[in-house]
Amino acid sequence: MACFTVTTVAAIGVGVARHIVRHNEKKKDPTKVDPIKLDTMKVSKKLGILELALWGGSFILAGEHLIHGEVSFKFPWLTAVSEGPDAVKEMLTEMGTAGVGMLLIVVAGWGIGLLIRKLLLKRKAKLAKE
Amino acid sequence: MYFLVALAMTICFVLLWLFVKTKKPLHFEYGAIIFGAATAMWFIDCCFSAAGGEGFLGFEIPTDVWISLWTVGGGLVFYAAIVLGKYLIDKKKQAK
Numbered sequence: 001m002a003c004f005t006v007t008t009v010a011a012i013g014v015g016v017a018r019h020i021v022r023h024n025e026k027k028k029d030p031t032k033v034d035p036i037k038l039d040t041m042k043v044s045k046k047l048g049i050l051e052l053a054l055w056g057g058s059f060i061l062a063g064e065h066l067i068h069g070e071v072s073f074k075f076p077w078l079t080a081v082s083e084g085p086d087a088v089k090e091m092l093t094e095m096g097t098a099g100v101g102m103l104l105i106v107v108a109g110w111g112i113g114l115l116i117r118k119l120l121l122k123r124k125a126k127l128a129k130e
Numbered sequence: 131m132y133f134l135v136a137l138a139m140t141i142c143f144v145l146l147w148l149f150v151k152t153k154k155p156l157h158f159e160y161g162a163i164i165f166g167a168a169t170a171m172w173f174i175d176c177c178f179s180a181a182g183g184e185g186f187l188g189f190e191i192p193t194d195v196w197i198s199l200w201t202v203g204g205g206l207v208f209y210a211a212i213v214l215g216k217y218l219i220d221k222k223k224q225a226k
Contacts, residue, residue, distance in 0.1 A: 056205070057164070059205075060208070063200040064200065101177075109170055
């Protein structure tokens, strides 16, 4: 019904966090690089990947909801809101279950991707030492 | 049905990202991320549908056809906008 709104709100939140992190990264001295640190990808870039995933997924799912007639261009935009309290309750339940589940799976996928990258870098460094 | 379409698009973009090298940076990984996220989100939706007794995959024609077309078209437009935006930003940075 409106499960994509959860990931949309999360995308906005991640976007704000990315801007703050990037601002702090610019303040730091770029010449100070930890030689032991293998992963040189900045935190802001990592957050950017998560933001892209959340926006992309939300955009495609928003279209699906529009075709299904669950979202409209007229106020209050969500069809369930104009259908009465029972429909609103159902919508909120779906947002709390499917919406949160969607958010968790995207975040988990992002985390697993970063972990794989870290392991591959470790392996590469180990092979280079040998 | 659109879950399978999104999955197919993700596989296509992952293969392009891994095996196709282009002169201009087309960032196929962005497409893989966009369609991958949509696939993951619809997977959860399918799980909830199955739990509700509606079946894991639904085939409602013609609604599903329109959604599948939107998935491919909308996803590609979103991907193109991101790649174009990045290209223009990089160009601006280089000019500075």
